[in-house]
Amino acid sequence: MEIIEKAPAKINLGLDVLYKRPDGYHELEMVMASIDLADRLTFRKQPEDTITITTNSGFLPTDRKNNIFQAIEAMKEAYSFEGGVHVELQKRIPVAAGLGGGSSDAAATFRGINRLFDLGVSTEEMTQLAIPIGTDIPFCLKGETALVTGLGEIVTPLSRPMPQCWVVLVKPKVSVSTPRVFSKIDVNTLPHPDINGLKEAIEGNDYQGMTQLLGNSLEAYTTAKFPIVQLIKDKMLAFGADAAVMSGSGPTVLALCDKHSRAIHIANSLKGFCQEVYVVRTLNQ
Numbered sequence: 001m002e003i004i005e006k007a008p009a010k011i012n013l014g015l016d017v018l019y020k021r022p023d024g025y026h027e028l029e030m031v032m033a034s035i036d037l038a039d040r041l042t043f044r045k046q047p048e049d050t051i052t053i054t055t056n057s058g059f060l061p062t063d064r065k066n067n068i069f070q071a072i073e074a075m076k077e078a079y080s081f082e083g084g085v086h087v088e089l090q091k092r093i094p095v096a097a098g099l100g101g102g103s104s105d106a107a108a109t110f111r112g113i114n115r116l117f118d119l120g121v122s123t124e125e126m127t128q129l130a131i132p133i134g135t136d137i138p139f140c141l142k143g144e145t146a147l148v149t150g151l152g153e154i155v156t157p158l159s160r161p162m163p164q165c166w167v168v169l170v171k172p173k174v175s176v177s178t179p180r181v182f183s184k185i186d187v188n189t190l191p192h193p194d195i196n197g198l199k200e201a202i203e204g205n206d207y208q209g210m211t212q213l214l215g216n217s218l219e220a221y222t223t224a225k226f227p228i229v230q231l232i233k234d235k236m237l238a239f240g241a242d243a244a245v246m247s248g249s250g251p252t253v254l255a256l257c258d259k260h261s262r263a264i265h266i267a268n269s270l271k272g273f274c275q276e277v278y279v280v281r282t283l284n285q
């Protein structure tokens with residue numbers, strides 16, 4: 001028997017860093033949505049008590065360093081199912097991009113193992129196991145447009161999905177380390193986007209209002225380190241994007257457009273500049 005799970009990428013429409021907590025993590029307030037760009041994971045049981053991972057991506061570890069491996073170990077420890085698991089990962093989401101690819105793979109693994117071994121574990125129980133592995137996994141387990149607070153573990157779905165539109169993603173060829181960004185920022189000087197206003201605009205299905213309120217506290221730091229991020233954002237706006245913002249700790253920049261033709265125009269105009277360019281829709285529509 002095999003189980004197939006899709007692992008959609010996430011975008012941050014808003015990301016505010018409130019303060020640094022005594023445990024070293026940062027208290028966050030974010031608005032997140034899932035998009036139609038996904039990895040695909042296939043799970044199979046194997047008789048030997050081992051975890052094996054194969055992938056079409058040359059960039060990823062296939063041992064304990066991989067979130068998929070850690071998610072299987074956590075499920076095994078908590079629910080002690082018989083035998084091992086083989087996972088085949090078809091990677092489409094860019095790696096280390098601010099699009100939550102590793103977290104979404106882990107979330108898909110929790111769901112996949114739950115189904116493969118018929119464990120009947122709830123999303124809440126999987127969320128508890130997920131937090132030590134990655135703070136974006138709780139959102140990925142739910143997948144709906146949501147207000148995400150705490151470290152990332154408090155996921156409150158909004159009363160409606162984000163207004164329909166096209167999303168252009170551009171990832172420059174630089175790698176950003178999330179722990180490094182969090183360790184370098186000065187929380188006292190960060191800008192604070194209006195997360196509550198953004199949430200209300202989305203819940204009111206107000207596309208214009210939403211585009212005016214996109215914002216990311218981490219953008220200034222990553223932009224200062226990698227000026228290409230600002231260049232991409234400026235180009236997107238010059239080519240007609242309704243709004244543009246960096247996702248997560250970067251370096252991917254996302255642009256929103258209500259017209260498909262405009263999204264294609266922006267994507268084509270940026271293709272000569274960056275190799276990784278995608279035009280996608282949001283999910284849950």
Ligand code: C5P
Binds near residue numbers: 027028134136152
């Ligand atoms: O999401 P993930 O757990 O992979 O986060 C990577 C790193 O980012 C953490 O180890 C931590 O250093 C930092 N982080 C943080 N506050 C958060 C989330 C992540 O400081 N709320």
